[in-house]
Amino acid sequence: MSPVRPLPLxxxxxxxxxxxxxAGAAAQAGxxxxxxxxxxxxxxxxxxxxxxxxPPADRQLGRLRETLGPGALAVPLALHVxxxxxxxxxxxxxxxxxxxxxxxxxxxxxxxxxxxxQFFVGGGEVRDWPGTLARTVxxxxxxxxxxxxxxxxxxxxxxxxxxxxxxxxxxxxxxPVLYLAVTEGGLVSRVLRGENGGATLGHDDVVREWIGxxxxxxxxxxxxxxxxxxxxxKRERLGVVAFVQDARSxxxxxxxxxxxCARS
Numbered sequence: 001m002s003p004v005r006p007l008p009l010x011x012x013x014x015x016x017x018x019x020x021x022x023a024g025a026a027a028q029a030g031x032x033x034x035x036x037x038x039x040x041x042x043x044x045x046x047x048x049x050x051x052x053x054x055p056p057a058d059r060q061l062g063r064l065r066e067t068l069g070p071g072a073l074a075v076p077l078a079l080h081v082x083x084x085x086x087x088x089x090x091x092x093x094x095x096x097x098x099x100x101x102x103x104x105x106x107x108x109x110x111x112x113x114x115x116x117x118q119f120f121v122g123g124g125e126v127r128d129w130p131g132t133l134a135r136t137v138x139x140x141x142x143x144x145x146x147x148x149x150x151x152x153x154x155x156x157x158x159x160x161x162x163x164x165x166x167x168x169x170x171x172x173x174x175x176p177v178l179y180l181a182v183t184e185g186g187l188v189s190r191v192l193r194g195e196n197g198g199a200t201l202g203h204d205d206v207v208r209e210w211i212g213x214x215x216x217x218x219x220x221x222x223x224x225x226x227x228x229x230x231x232x233x234k235r236e237r238l239g240v241v242a243f244v245q246d247a248r249s250x251x252x253x254x255x256x257x258x259x260x261c262a263r264s
Contacts, residue, residue: 050084052195057117089194108250179212
């Protein structure tokens with residue numbers, strides 16, 4: 001019997017993407033996801049390694065999928081802000097853009113103060129997060145989705161991460177925009193200075209790459225991007241998130257997540 005010859009890498013990737021594109025509503029296969037009729041709750045944690053009260057919130061986010069139980073639809077994101085960096089420890093995962101987004105969500109909700117740790121679910125702040133996070137997620141899940149979102153990703157022959165996403169708004173109200181995020185889990189950091197000096201911290205769902213806002217035209221949008229993957233990023237721990245948000249109110253209309261997007 002003749003040996004089976006493996007497909008060339010490009011052909012294998014094309015076959016994989018073709019298979020993923022046929023996935024059913026709300027199903028995930030490899031690194032692809034398509035939203036369903038319920039609204040998935042986008043759970044955003046604004047945090048910092050320079051903040052002594054943040055580690056419990058980081059752990060809460062890392063356990064989110066387990067603590068919410070079966071049937072819950074939640075898409076967690078850890079966004080590390082940079083405004084704590086000046087007090088003694090520079091957070092290696094922080095980006096100034098995340099502080100700007102946090103301020104937008106605060107203003108959209110009628111507030112005036114950004115702080116850490118601060119949780120938002122579906123674009124709205126959750127203050128008593130230890131006690132009400134699960135109920136807030138359930139309330140978001142109970143609402144029909146106002147948008148449809150699909151996202152797929154694959155490692156290219158050049159070693160970049162190719163992202164492909166499309167979205168459609170189901171409502172004519174508001175100003176929908178699309179966001180993409182590349183996340184990494186299982187991160188461990190030894191903090192040497194600042195409020196957490198001497199501690200070893202673990203992080204999951206940390207946003208590494210942020211793309212958007214991407215405007216809609218005629219109620220729809222589509223995007224294809226390639227993201228460079230620094231050597232320090234663990235390929236097997238990367239995921240991709242896509243979500244649609246009202247640019248005026250901050251309300252998240254729908255979100256999807258796909259994991260293990262860059263297996264080597």
